[in-house]
Amino acid sequence: MEVCARFLIVGASLAGLRAAEALRNSNYKGEIAIVGAETHLPYNRPPLSKQILLGSQSPEDLSFPISDDLDVTWHLGSAATGLNIADREVTLENGKVLSYDRLLIATGVTPFLPPLPNIDVPGVHSLRTIDDARQLCAEMQPDRRIAIVGAGFIGCEVAASARKRGLDVVVLDQMDRPMARVLPPSLSEVFRTAHEEEGVAFRFGVTVTALEGTDHVTGVTLNTGETIEADIVLIAIGSRPTTDWLEGSGLVLEKGVVCDQSCRALNGDNRIAAAGDIAVWPHLNYGEDRFRIEHWTNAAEQGAAAARALLNDNDAPYVPLPSFWSDQFSLKLQSIGQPSRAERIEIVAGSLEDRKLVAECWKGDQRVGVIALNMAPKLARYRIQMEQELQ
Amino acid sequence: MPKVTVDMNLCEYHGQCVFVAPEEFWFDDEDELRYTTEVPENARARVEKAAKACPQLAIKVE
Incomplete structure (x- = not known):
C-alpha cells in the first residue's frame, strides 16, 4: 500500500487526540485532520457528572493540553454525515468533503433517549457533552427536584452531585439495585446505603412510561401508574454508538463498528480503523466474542493502538486490561x-x-x-x- | 531537567502514573502518592506519558 500522506480522524475527543499524538510519536510527518461534531477542542468528559455540576471545576479546566508540534487541521462544529470508501472521502454536515489515505473512526456514543411521550419537553436532559452539562447545571438549583432515570454510573454520579447541591433526588431503575450490570450485589448494596444516608431516594423495579408537562417537565409516570413529580429529569439509561453517518458505507455495523483484532474495520480495505466507545473488536485474550468498552482508559489506549495499526499496516492484537472508576459521595x-x-x-x-x-x-x-x-x-x-x- | 508537579487537589489516586512510570511515581507505606519533582532528561518521555494517562489531568511536566 502507498505511504500515508493524509490521515483523517473523525471524532475530536480523547481517542482521536491520543491517535494523533501516537502518529506524531511514530514520526509520521504527513497531514492529520480531525473532525469534531462539537465546537470544542478535545476535553475531558469524566468531570462532567461531578466537578462541573458541583462548580469546583470550570469547563476551561477540562481542556486537554495539546502540543503545538501536533500540527493538526481541526474541522470542528460539523459532524460527519457520510463515508465513501471507494473514493476515500468523508462528507461533513457543512458540505465539506475530506479525502484520506487512512481513516480513524472515533465518533463515540450518543445518549439513548427512549421514544416516550414528551421526551423532548424542556427540563429533560441527557449528559454526554460539556454543553449538556452546562444546561443541566444551570437548572440544578437547591430545593428543586430531580428525577434520574437509570441507576448506572452516570445516573448515580449525578445523583451524588445533585444531592450535594441541595436538590431533592430520586433515582429510578428497572433493575433491583444500582450499577447492577457491573457490580456484584454486595457492592451495589454499599453504594445504595451510602446514597440513602445522604438523602437520595431509589425506586427499583420500575420503568418510565411517559414524561409529564408541556412548557417544562413536571414529572415522570411509571409503569405502576404512579407519577413522580420532578422539576428536572435526567435520562441516563445508556447510549448508542454514533454510527448513523456510516450506514450504507459498506462497513460492518453491529452495535458499533466491527473491527479485527488490531482495530481495523472489516471491509475497510485496511485503510480504516475504529477506536474508543464505538469500536467492536475481538480481545484475543478474552475469547472469540467481540465487544466494546465505554471507558476513559480504553479510549486513550485504543486511539493510539488503532492509529499505529493503520499507519504501520500491522496486525498486532490490541489486548488491553480494561479499567474504570467512579466517584460518588x-x-x-x-x-x-x-x-x-x-x-x-x-x-x-x-x-x-x-x-x-x-x-x-x-x-x-x-x-x-x-x-x-x-x-x-x-x-x-x-x-x-x-x-x-x-x- | 524536567520538573514534575501533581495537583493533589485533583489527584484521585487512580494510580495510572504509578503504573506507567513506577520509578518516578509510587505509593508509600501509608498509600500516599509520592513522586520525583525533578527527573533526568532521559525520563521525560516516561513522565509525559504518565501525565497523559492521568484521568484527572493532575500531572504537569515542565
Missing part, C-alpha cells in the same frame, strides 16, 4: 479486568462494613477482575500482574 470505586463476568467475589483486604476494600472477582478458577473501594493504591500490584497475564 465518599466512595471511590476502581476496577480492572472484567468484574461483570464474576460468579463470586473474595474480599482480600478491608471490609464491606468499613466501605474500604479490595475484592478479587472470580469465575471458576480464573480471576477475571479486581475491584477496589477507597483503596485504589492497592490495585497497582494487581494491575501489573494482570497486564502480564495478558501478554
Whole structure:
C-alpha cells in the first residue's frame, strides 16, 4: 500500500487526540485532520457528572493540553454525515468533503433517549457533552427536584452531585439495585446505603412510561401508574454508538463498528480503523466474542493502538486490561479486568462494613477482575500482574 | 531537567502514573502518592506519558 500522506480522524475527543499524538510519536510527518461534531477542542468528559455540576471545576479546566508540534487541521462544529470508501472521502454536515489515505473512526456514543411521550419537553436532559452539562447545571438549583432515570454510573454520579447541591433526588431503575450490570450485589448494596444516608431516594423495579408537562417537565409516570413529580429529569439509561453517518458505507455495523483484532474495520480495505466507545473488536485474550468498552482508559489506549495499526499496516492484537472508576459521595470505586463476568467475589483486604476494600472477582478458577473501594493504591500490584497475564 | 508537579487537589489516586512510570511515581507505606519533582532528561518521555494517562489531568511536566 502507498505511504500515508493524509490521515483523517473523525471524532475530536480523547481517542482521536491520543491517535494523533501516537502518529506524531511514530514520526509520521504527513497531514492529520480531525473532525469534531462539537465546537470544542478535545476535553475531558469524566468531570462532567461531578466537578462541573458541583462548580469546583470550570469547563476551561477540562481542556486537554495539546502540543503545538501536533500540527493538526481541526474541522470542528460539523459532524460527519457520510463515508465513501471507494473514493476515500468523508462528507461533513457543512458540505465539506475530506479525502484520506487512512481513516480513524472515533465518533463515540450518543445518549439513548427512549421514544416516550414528551421526551423532548424542556427540563429533560441527557449528559454526554460539556454543553449538556452546562444546561443541566444551570437548572440544578437547591430545593428543586430531580428525577434520574437509570441507576448506572452516570445516573448515580449525578445523583451524588445533585444531592450535594441541595436538590431533592430520586433515582429510578428497572433493575433491583444500582450499577447492577457491573457490580456484584454486595457492592451495589454499599453504594445504595451510602446514597440513602445522604438523602437520595431509589425506586427499583420500575420503568418510565411517559414524561409529564408541556412548557417544562413536571414529572415522570411509571409503569405502576404512579407519577413522580420532578422539576428536572435526567435520562441516563445508556447510549448508542454514533454510527448513523456510516450506514450504507459498506462497513460492518453491529452495535458499533466491527473491527479485527488490531482495530481495523472489516471491509475497510485496511485503510480504516475504529477506536474508543464505538469500536467492536475481538480481545484475543478474552475469547472469540467481540465487544466494546465505554471507558476513559480504553479510549486513550485504543486511539493510539488503532492509529499505529493503520499507519504501520500491522496486525498486532490490541489486548488491553480494561479499567474504570467512579466517584460518588465518599466512595471511590476502581476496577480492572472484567468484574461483570464474576460468579463470586473474595474480599482480600478491608471490609464491606468499613466501605474500604479490595475484592478479587472470580469465575471458576480464573480471576477475571479486581475491584477496589477507597483503596485504589492497592490495585497497582494487581494491575501489573494482570497486564502480564495478558501478554 | 524536567520538573514534575501533581495537583493533589485533583489527584484521585487512580494510580495510572504509578503504573506507567513506577520509578518516578509510587505509593508509600501509608498509600500516599509520592513522586520525583525533578527527573533526568532521559525520563521525560516516561513522565509525559504518565501525565497523559492521568484521568484527572493532575500531572504537569515542565
